[in-house]
Amino acid sequence: MIQTNPITLSKEQFFKLLLVRYIKQKWWLLTIMLIFVVSIASQDVLERTDFIFLAMFISYPLLIVFQLWRWVNSDENKAFLTERIYCVNDSLITGKTDENNFSTVEKNNLIKSEIILGTYLLYITKNQFFYLPFSSFQSEEDRIWFENNYISRRTN
Secondary structure (H helix, E strand, O other): OEEEOOEOOOHHHHHHHHHHHHHHHHHHHHHHHHHHHHHHHOOOOOOHHHHHHHHHHHHHHHHHHHHHHHHHOOHHHHHHHOOEEEEEOOOEEEEEOOOOOEEEEEHHHOOEEEEEOOEEEEEOOOOOEEEEEHHHEOOHHHHHHHHHHHHOOOEO
């Protein structure tokens, strides 16, 4: 069994993590929008509908960034920023925020994992995940054990 060092996630770190995660998932949509913006903006004469499309394609990413920022800064999401420690063994991950609050997830209930910004994300649903930064492990051997037992078989 391994135990992590206390993990605290700042609002800035959380925002960056969610933004990179979004870009990683929706890169194709953002690329298509960029292609449309470039093709419309490179025309010699722009019509009214061209301006409308440009406004839509440019405002969409800004709205996503704003939405993520509001979500991270919402008082309802303070639980994501609470300090926690994880205890991990061959079949369970237990997250503890204090003596009375903990959650346990069986290894076989994890649906996927990914590595973003030096952090392991272990998904229990499509949008709910455990956040374990590389630096939270007490030793490099613990991190390698964790990666071999929890990440290698689930990375998508």
